[in-house]
Amino acid sequence: MSRFRKLSHTIWHCQYHIVWVPKYRLRILTGKVADEVSRCIRAFSEQQECEVVELNIQIDHVHLLVMVPPKISISKYVGTLKGRSAIRVFNKFRHLKHKPYWGNHFWTKGYCVDTVGLDEEKIRKLSCPINNKICVPAVMRLINICRL
Numbered sequence: 001m002s003r004f005r006k007l008s009h010t011i012w013h014c015q016y017h018i019v020w021v022p023k024y025r026l027r028i029l030t031g032k033v034a035d036e037v038s039r040c041i042r043a044f045s046e047q048q049e050c051e052v053v054e055l056n057i058q059i060d061h062v063h064l065l066v067m068v069p070p071k072i073s074i075s076k077y078v079g080t081l082k083g084r085s086a087i088r089v090f091n092k093f094r095h096l097k098h099k100p101y102w103g104n105h106f107w108t109k110g111y112c113v114d115t116v117g118l119d120e121e122k123i124r125k126l127s128c129p130i131n132n133k134i135c136v137p138a139v140m141r142l143i144n145i146c147r148l
Contacts, residue, residue: 005067012070013117015053018078020111021061024100029057036092037062040085048072048080065116074113082107 004011022028029037034057045052045066054065068077086106090097097104 005069007069007071010070013067014070015065015067015116016074017114017116018064018066018074018111019061019113020078020082021108023105023108025060025108026100027059028096029059029062033089033093033096036089037085040088041081044081044084048077050077078111078113082111 004013006012038055038057041055041062041064042052049069050072051067052064053067054063056063064081066077068074086104089106090101090104096106
């Protein structure tokens with residue numbers, strides 16, 4: 001099975017590592033709050049046709065490895081996750097609406113995102129000569145995969 005996904009006119013493999021933290025980096029993501037955040041992330045990702053590859057909720061931050069189709073911008077995706085999960089968490093855990101989370105801000109404004117793909121070593125193996133021979137089979141596989 002190929003690691004690539006298909007849309008009507010696109011073959012894609014867009015995987016992102018995203019990290020974000022609660023406001024003031026408070027150590028609040030435990031127990032039922034962490035479970036609700038996990039459910040929210042998985043539900044809202046599914047609604048946007050994104051696949052959660054790995055989700056790790058630490059006590060003061062969230063690590064998410066996700067495959068996002070190229071038709072969805074990462075900023076819109078993260079904004080939806082953070083905004084809608086904050087609303088659901090505040091609705092379920094009303095005590096969090098008081099200090100220090102006044103103003104309905106559960107998450108910080110920013111986030112960290114990094115693409116995940118072929119590492120530098122794999123790219124070099126595909127493009128550099130090995131024993132004075134070019135890796136023709138590997139390059140041809142990539143060309144065949146990318147043909148529409």
